[in-house]
Structures are given as structure tokens and as C-alpha cells.
Amino acid sequence: MDTELKNRLSNFSSRLKSARLMNGLSLQGLADKIPNQITKQSLSKYELGQVIPDSEMIGILSEALGVRPDYFFSSQVLEIDIQENPRLRVFPAKERIRIVEIAKDELGRYLELEQILGIETRFENPISHISISSQQDIEEAAQTLRNHWGLGTGPLSNVIELLEDHHVKVLEIESTEEFDGFSTWVNGKNIPLIVLNKAKLNDAPDRKRFTALHELAHLLLEVNHLPERDKERYCHAFATAMLIPAETLKNELGGKRSKLSFNELAAIKQQYGISMQALVFRAKNVGLISDNYFRQFYAVFNQLGYRKxxxxxxxxxxxxxxxxxxxxxxxxxxxxxxxxxxxxxxxxLAEFRKENMVI
Structure with a gap:
């Protein structure tokens, strides 16, 4: 067998399997989706790289799996490892695999486009030198990143766009599992990737912003040596520090406070895109309200059903x-x-032409 044919067999077999897993299907499940046209045994031969189907069958498979026929012959290889992510370890294996395969497909097309345009995708972490062991370290990390990205001290208008503009890839994937998002590195430490759950976040833009920045913290902060509880606490603190810097919040609240008003928190939320709950946490973290008042406020907030x-x-x-x-x-x-x-x-092609006008 010549090298070119071996490569085509290998590419087709791996891409067929990826497309099947993206759809959450077993071999039998895929065969059942194309009744009377293919058997589980034939699909197995394709995935084992023993044979490539004819063009008619490739068309049938692409239709069943929601991909284009040329998808099956891409040679791009991406490595996404989420095995160490504690938030995803509890997911059923089938759903973990489905999410990873969708991320590979979407990210692969994105990176190919950037390569065609000659866009540099190398990411540099401007806060890698900051060791995290206190709230002050979090403040320094958030301010350093804001300065490095030229963000000033005002509201962030679109966090997702901001991250993408700085070479952090953000994918929105729908899942029935109970998670807001997760983050990982692709191909070693080359490409930072954040995945957000559309099913939970599309109707909650303030929560989506917070989640994206929380996951950014997992990627950028040196916190892996810490216990899981401390790690999550610092990532929460970083997200709120990015959404509203300490000095900005101090100016908005007029300094230290003995009481807070729901109405003023609502106004700040609408301006800065940070939830009222996160604002109260932020005020406590930077010493603008006491721990005792924070507990009182949060108890009332909870009683009124505002947590949800x-x-x-x-x-x-x-x-x-x-x-x-x-x-x-x-x-x-x-x-x-x-x-x-x-x-x-x-x-x-026909669908693309219909939806998009190019002069």
C-alpha cells in the first residue's frame, strides 16, 4: 500500500470516528441513523482504516453526521486533554468525549483560517511571574493584565470578544450537563481554550462574562499547587477584579461603607456587567464592607430569592x-x-451563499 493511500485511510478513519463521537453515537447508533444503507460492520471497517467508502456513501455519512464531505479528509491534529479537570471528571464519558470532539472540530477550522491569513496565534501570559497566595496577589495580577491589554479601569464592553482578540480561543458548546464552562490548553501550552456551555449561559450575559474570566484565571494564574477550594476562591476573585478594579469600585461606592443599597448595586451591575452577588463579594474582598455586614447582606439576599x-x-x-x-x-x-x-x-455551499452576501 502506498503512503498516500495509507494517509487517506488513516485520516478518513479518525475523522469518521470524531464525527460520530461529536454526535454522541455508537457504531450501531450511526448505522440505525442510516437504515438499510449501511451496517455496523461496514462502519467498523471504515473506522479501522481498512477501506474508504465511495463518494455516494461519503455524502450519506456527511449528511447523517452534520459535516461536509471534505471534513473526512482533513489532516489537522489537535490534542485537547480534559482528563485532569475536576469539574468534568464526573461527567459521563460519552458526554466528555462529545464535547472534546466538537471543540477539536470548531477550533481546527478556526486555526486553519488564521493560518490562511498568516495571523500569529502565539499566546503570551503576562502574569506568569506573579505567585498567588493572597488577595493582594490577585489584585496585582488583574491590574497587570488590564495594563498589558490596555484596558484602563472602566467597564469591559464584551469580554468574549476581548479574549478572542488576545488569542484566547472561546468556544460555545451546548451540553445538558451541569457546568458553566471549563478551560484547558491545546497542543501543550500553545493555545489557551475556554469552553462555555450555551445551554446555561446564553440568557445570562453577566454570568457568561464572569465564567469566561474565571476560566481565564485557571489558565493564567499560578494556582495549581493550591487546594481545590483555594484555587476556586482565587479564580473567582480574579474574575471580579477584572470586571471592576478595586479603585474603581471604591469610587463607585464612595469608600468604605456600613450599608449597601440594592438599587446602587443594580446600577453598578448594569454599567460593569457584574452580578450583584459578585459585587458584594468584591466589596468584602477589598475591605469596603465588613465580613459581618457581608454575611448579613447575603442572608437577606438569599431570603429574597435573589441568588437564582x-x-x-x-x-x-x-x-x-x-x-x-x-x-x-x-x-x-x-x-x-x-x-x-x-x-x-x-x-x-448553497446554504452559505443564501445566508451570506459577498460583493
Missing amino acids: TEPVDFVGTEHSNRFSQLLFRALAEDFISMSKAAALKNQK
């Missing part, structure tokens, strides 16, 4: 259009064809 549904909503856009922007730049400047653009978007 706060009395006011933050209305903001928390989504990145960076991939689409890059795609249409590449298309407009003839770096890619219309067909390639559709492939990168994982759409049929």
Missing part, C-alpha cells in the same frame, strides 16, 4: 464575531474560494 434570579438584568452583548470577520476578510481578499469559506463554516 437577581432583581435587575445586565443587558449586554457577550459573543465574538471574530471568526466570521476573519472568514469574510479572507473571502473578500481572495485568500479562499466561496467553497472553502463554506467548508470553514461547516455549511453546504
Whole structure:
């Protein structure tokens, strides 16, 4: 067998398996989805790399699995390891695998587009030198990152877009499991990846912002040596410090306080995109309210049922259009064809043409 054929067999077999796992299907489940056209045994031969199906069957498989036919012949390899993530270890193996395969597919197309455009994707951690063992260390880390990214001390308008603009990849994947998000590194320590659960966060932009920054903390802070409880506490503190710096919160509240008003917290929430609960935690962490008052306030907050549904909503856009922007730049400047653009978007060409107007 020549090398080219071996590579095609290998690529097809691994990509077919990935597409099947993305859909949460077993071999029999996939066969049942295409009744009277293929057997479990034939699918097994494809995944073992023993044979490549003809073009008609490739079309049938792509339709059943929701991918384009050229998906099966991509040679890009991404390594995403979530085995050490304690929040995901409790998930059923099938769902963990499904999430990882979807992330590989979406991230793979994203990185291919950046490569076509010659965009540098190397990420540098500007706070790797800061050792974390206190709240003051968290304040220093958040302020250093804000300074490095040129964010000033005001509100962050779109956290997801901000992270994407600084080479942190953010994917939004729907899952029935009870998690807001997780983070990991792809291909070693080269690409920082944050995955958010669309099912839980799409209707809660303030929670999505907080979750994204919390996961950023897991990627950037030197906290792995700490107990899990301390690690989570510091990552929470970093997220709130990024959303509203200590000096900014002090100015908003007018200094140390003996009492806080729901109405003023609601106003700050709407301006800075940080929940009222997180604001009260933040005020305690930076010494603007006492621990005793914090406990009293939180007890009342809980009694009123505001822990689940706060009395006011933050209305903001928390989504990145960076991939689409890059795609249409590449298309407009003839770096890619219309067909390639559709492939990168994982759409049929006719569907892509219908949805997108390019002059």
C-alpha cells in the first residue's frame, strides 16, 4: 500500500470516528441513523482504516453526521486533554468525549483560517511571574493584565470578544450537563481554550462574562499547587477584579461603607456587567464592607430569592464575531474560494451563499 493511500485511510478513519463521537453515537447508533444503507460492520471497517467508502456513501455519512464531505479528509491534529479537570471528571464519558470532539472540530477550522491569513496565534501570559497566595496577589495580577491589554479601569464592553482578540480561543458548546464552562490548553501550552456551555449561559450575559474570566484565571494564574477550594476562591476573585478594579469600585461606592443599597448595586451591575452577588463579594474582598455586614447582606439576599434570579438584568452583548470577520476578510481578499469559506463554516455551499452576501 502506498503512503498516500495509507494517509487517506488513516485520516478518513479518525475523522469518521470524531464525527460520530461529536454526535454522541455508537457504531450501531450511526448505522440505525442510516437504515438499510449501511451496517455496523461496514462502519467498523471504515473506522479501522481498512477501506474508504465511495463518494455516494461519503455524502450519506456527511449528511447523517452534520459535516461536509471534505471534513473526512482533513489532516489537522489537535490534542485537547480534559482528563485532569475536576469539574468534568464526573461527567459521563460519552458526554466528555462529545464535547472534546466538537471543540477539536470548531477550533481546527478556526486555526486553519488564521493560518490562511498568516495571523500569529502565539499566546503570551503576562502574569506568569506573579505567585498567588493572597488577595493582594490577585489584585496585582488583574491590574497587570488590564495594563498589558490596555484596558484602563472602566467597564469591559464584551469580554468574549476581548479574549478572542488576545488569542484566547472561546468556544460555545451546548451540553445538558451541569457546568458553566471549563478551560484547558491545546497542543501543550500553545493555545489557551475556554469552553462555555450555551445551554446555561446564553440568557445570562453577566454570568457568561464572569465564567469566561474565571476560566481565564485557571489558565493564567499560578494556582495549581493550591487546594481545590483555594484555587476556586482565587479564580473567582480574579474574575471580579477584572470586571471592576478595586479603585474603581471604591469610587463607585464612595469608600468604605456600613450599608449597601440594592438599587446602587443594580446600577453598578448594569454599567460593569457584574452580578450583584459578585459585587458584594468584591466589596468584602477589598475591605469596603465588613465580613459581618457581608454575611448579613447575603442572608437577606438569599431570603429574597435573589441568588437564582437577581432583581435587575445586565443587558449586554457577550459573543465574538471574530471568526466570521476573519472568514469574510479572507473571502473578500481572495485568500479562499466561496467553497472553502463554506467548508470553514461547516455549511453546504448553497446554504452559505443564501445566508451570506459577498460583493
